[in-house]
Amino acid sequence: MNDFLFDAGNAAKANFADIYREPDPRPYFASLGACDYVIPEHAKPVFAALIEALRETREREHLTLLDLGCSYGVNGALLKHGLSLDDLYRHYADMAESDRAALVESDKALVERAETDSALTVVGLDVSPEAVKYATDAGLVDAGVAANLETAAPSPAAARMIAPADMVISTGCVGYVTEDTFARILDLTDASPGPSPWIASFVLRMFPYDRIALTMAEHGLVTERLEGITFIQRRFADEAEQSEVLKRLDSLGIDPTGIEADGYFHAELYLSRPRDEAAPLPLPALIPAEALAQGA
Ligand SMILES: C[S@@+](CC[C@H](N)C(=O)[O-])C[C@H]1O[C@@H](n2cnc3c(N)ncnc32)[C@H](O)[C@@H]1O
Helix, strand or coil: CCCHHHHHHHHCCCHHHHHHHCCHHHHHHHHHHHCCCHHHHHHHHHHHHHHHHHHHHHHHCEEEEEEEECCCCHHHHHCCCCHHHHHHHHHHHCCCCCCCHHHHHHHHHHHHHHHCCCEEEEEEEECCCCHHHHHHHHHCCEEEEEECCCCCCHHHHHHHCCCCCCEEECCCCCCCCCCCHHHHHHHHHHCCCCCCCCEEEECCCCCCCHHHHHHEEEEEEEEECCCCCEEEEEECCHHHHHHHHHHHHCCCCCCCCCCCCHEEEEEEEEEEEHHHCCCCHHHHHCCCCCCCCCCC
């Protein structure tokens, strides 16, 4: 259930709900592109470093990635198929006049030409059935789950897709989801053989992560925040949005100087891992400096 703090944060943000529910991604890319939405691109080298670290830790090449709030398969396109966010912005702008079927075919062709990491299975989960259907039809994710784990446990079919996750990632989704979603995911992964997943979330600074971290701890995971660096998510839609967000940050005692005060939402990286895997490898040591180059 959304709590007071998350409700207040969501009230401060411009409402993009409609573009998450369209049959194809073009309105999503057009609207978010107008606000320079960029967090998946900033997250890409960080997630890539974490995927490699997890492969080394577990001495296993094949991993299953659960992308929470996957929308139209953006993180799958970037991480599994090596595309860039600019590739996607350009592609969907070029295809403005096509119908959905032609767009799906052109995405499939893009994926076929890409250098795909076949040892990475990407499962996308989103509350939007339209977005999940597009991501799976276009082959940007390997499998999709349309579900709202804030309000109900997943169906048995959805549970079977979520349970094998080795890593859970999210960009732009915490705030829409709370500890309730993570608890339902962890109930499933706990019941599945093998160690718990690593959970890496890029989270706007106005959404406190403490209750999510507490839920992780209840499931044996230790949570770290990457200190000293924030990542631009997007430009504020207008002055009213910025002003609401600054008020919200002020109420949380967070100083926006040089960060949100300069006109952009910023996110932080949180990583939760099983204690025995986290202890020898602190988060800063996992991420090479070049992966942080886009941070602020
Ligand atoms: C800002 S978009 C981010 C999408 C994508 N991760 C990206 O960075 O481009 C937020 C996404 O969260 C999804 N979402 C909202 N509520 C959700 C919920 N309860 N469970 C799963 N996804 C949800 C929305 O449908 C939307 O696709």
